[in-house]
Amino acid sequence: xxxxxxxxxxxxxxxxxxxxxxxxxxxxxxxxxxxxxxxxxxxxxxxxxxxxxxxxxxxxxxxxxxxxxxxxxxxxxxxxxxxxxxxxxxxxxxxxxxxxxxxxxxxxxxxxxxxxxxxxxxxxxxxxxxxxxxxxxxxxxxxxxxxxxxxxxxxxxxxxxxxxxxxxxxxxxxxxxxxxxxxxxxxxxxxxxxxxxxxxxxxxxxxxxxxxxxxxxxxxxxxxxxxxxxxxxxxxxxxxxxxxxxxxxxxxxxxxxxxxxxxxxxxxxxxxxxxxxxxxxxxxxxxxxxxxxxxxxxxxxxxxxxxxxxxxxxxxxxxxxxxxxxxxxxxxxxxxxxxxxxxxxxxxxxxxxxxxxxxxxxxxxxxxxxxxxxxxxxxxxxx
Amino acid sequence: xxxxxxxxxxxxxxxxxxxxxxxxxxxxxxxxxxxxxxxxxxxxxxxxxxxxxxxxxxxxxxxxxxxxxxxxxxxxxxxxxxxxxxxxxxxxxxxxxxxxxxxxxxxxxxxxxxxxxxxxxxxxxxxxxxxxxxxxxxxxxxxxxxxxxxxxxxxxxxxxxxxxxxxxxxxxxxxxxxxxxxxxxxxxxxxxxxxxxxxxxxxxxxxxxxxxxxxxxxxxxxxxxxxxxxxxxxxxxxxxxxxxxxxxxxxxxxxxxxx
Numbered sequence: 001x002x003x004x005x006x007x008x009x010x011x012x013x014x015x016x017x018x019x020x021x022x023x024x025x026x027x028x029x030x031x032x033x034x035x036x037x038x039x040x041x042x043x044x045x046x047x048x049x050x051x052x053x054x055x056x057x058x059x060x061x062x063x064x065x066x067x068x069x070x071x072x073x074x075x076x077x078x079x080x081x082x083x084x085x086x087x088x089x090x091x092x093x094x095x096x097x098x099x100x101x102x103x104x105x106x107x108x109x110x111x112x113x114x115x116x117x118x119x120x121x122x123x124x125x126x127x128x129x130x131x132x133x134x135x136x137x138x139x140x141x142x143x144x145x146x147x148x149x150x151x152x153x154x155x156x157x158x159x160x161x162x163x164x165x166x167x168x169x170x171x172x173x174x175x176x177x178x179x180x181x182x183x184x185x186x187x188x189x190x191x192x193x194x195x196x197x198x199x200x201x202x203x204x205x206x207x208x209x210x211x212x213x214x215x216x217x218x219x220x221x222x223x224x225x226x227x228x229x230x231x232x233x234x235x236x237x238x239x240x241x242x243x244x245x246x247x248x249x250x251x252x253x254x255x256x257x258x259x260x261x262x263x264x265x266x267x268x269x270x271x272x273x274x275x276x277x278x279x280x281x282x283x284x285x286x287x288x289x290x291x292x293x294x295x296x297x298x299x300x301x302x303x304x305x306x307x308x309x310x311x312x313x314x315x316x317x318x319x320x321x322x323x324x325x326x327x328x329x330x331x332x333x334x335x336x337x338x339x340x341x342x343x344x345x346x347x348x349x350x351x352x353x354x355x356x357x358x359x360x361x362x363x364x365x366x367x368x369x370x371x372x373x374x375x376x377x378x379x380x381x382x383x
Numbered sequence: 384x385x386x387x388x389x390x391x392x393x394x395x396x397x398x399x400x401x402x403x404x405x406x407x408x409x410x411x412x413x414x415x416x417x418x419x420x421x422x423x424x425x426x427x428x429x430x431x432x433x434x435x436x437x438x439x440x441x442x443x444x445x446x447x448x449x450x451x452x453x454x455x456x457x458x459x460x461x462x463x464x465x466x467x468x469x470x471x472x473x474x475x476x477x478x479x480x481x482x483x484x485x486x487x488x489x490x491x492x493x494x495x496x497x498x499x500x501x502x503x504x505x506x507x508x509x510x511x512x513x514x515x516x517x518x519x520x521x522x523x524x525x526x527x528x529x530x531x532x533x534x535x536x537x538x539x540x541x542x543x544x545x546x547x548x549x550x551x552x553x554x555x556x557x558x559x560x561x562x563x564x565x566x567x568x569x570x571x572x573x574x575x576x577x578x579x580x581x582x583x584x585x586x587x588x589x590x591x592x593x594x595x596x597x598x599x600x601x602x603x604x605x606x607x608x609x610x611x612x613x614x615x616x617x618x619x620x621x622x623x624x625x626x627x628x629x630x631x632x633x634x635x636x637x638x639x640x641x642x
Contacts, residue, residue, distance in 0.1 A: 016575050055572030067572035
């Protein structure tokens, strides 16, 4: 399936990361994930220490028990996690890129020492509160507000669509202040903080999604992230996470192609395998081209990230192009599987519906299109 | 304690494995090379012995240059260093020759315990541990599903068809392990990063004081005379139960010598 032999260009270490995550997901996640999806649960507490002992949590960060892996290794790991399920990759992305990264990058020495080792080991789970019920693509208009009260801060507001929210020990919450947008490290047991789970999702069902409510949450001065003020704080976290997504969806797409290929070779109609029919082969060929092109985009962006040249509009390119490619591959795979494609016996419908969330979260397709539009024309369509 | 764990790179069992038409040896280019699965259990047991008793775990492999992937995996799991015996002269060596070559290396690097998997998925001889023990003049403790070391005494449970035997010997010794012995750890990412910096010593036949005339295909004691591709699996037999289903099934099993 790797028609261009792309993985052969990975380093020995990167291939070992690939094999390790693939074998972990194959042993521990794939046999059970369809059941989690059906029941709408994700056993975060059970998996977090395992993911932590592998070194998957905050793997691209250095120090504090983090593995310090290069961008390609981080990407390869996300790809192999999402080949199992987008919910699993989301858990790891949120923990490493959205919760640990801001503490690692903008936190005080005390905040880092308190949270990062426990989060790297999977003992503590984190979440990231930026999106609000009425503020999605336009976070600069957020309503959550932090008011100074002596040396304390008092937070009020609500966040929504927060991955890991209900299982988190700590939330990195972004709030408006009189000095601009600031980040706060909020322990989940702080009075006034609650995180009820959002139910009735038909996508990312093997993932915990929550609301966060902040009702007069009083925090000491030491809770604010000292290193950043303004929207660039949360946006820099999203850039990290989007990099994981644009790699991850290559895994989801590959898993759909694998399922379709296996099915097409063995499913017989009119006396022969359907993989022998030209219409099926055309679908498979286009799917393989899409998966490999998405992989090449991801590898190129990893090279840019490793050399410190990766720009936000390039991440938008990757997230936009690769998620769209993965959705198209998943839908084509579904047609090859026929009616079997709509059951959880095969991974395809699970990936297909998961990808609907992935299309929207961490920057909608529309916003990434406008980011590219601005990069091309110099004209800003939404500010 | 000086623990040496012997590992082997084998063609991935998930892919189609082939013999080379020219010299009838395993075609190591045709399939991706992976660590022989049972060797992971041997590495795990070596690491557990080190964790319990201290010392150092050395990975030893004989194989072509691409066997470094297998060494790296064992190092990423936590082994301290590796010795890679690699030389074109070794190509086509059979079990006897392999045991001679590895024994030469083991004599050179020294050991308290040598641990191996019970067999490889390519040649499937299952005799290397016994041959090594003989060549090293060390006791062999084979098919272990449990290993304990107490001072200079090593005790194992040897898995048998009827249960297990308790076998005891004094160190240094050679141990082969079965899959029931443990659950191998996954390499951690830190382990993977650290593996890059761990020493891997590459030895040629001359470095290991191996007589080149005694290894390799030309002087092998065994010979692959011929081979053929396994025929495709024939369609199964369906027994329709007309009151005599049990008898028919029993007759079928008897005809295949299963009962």
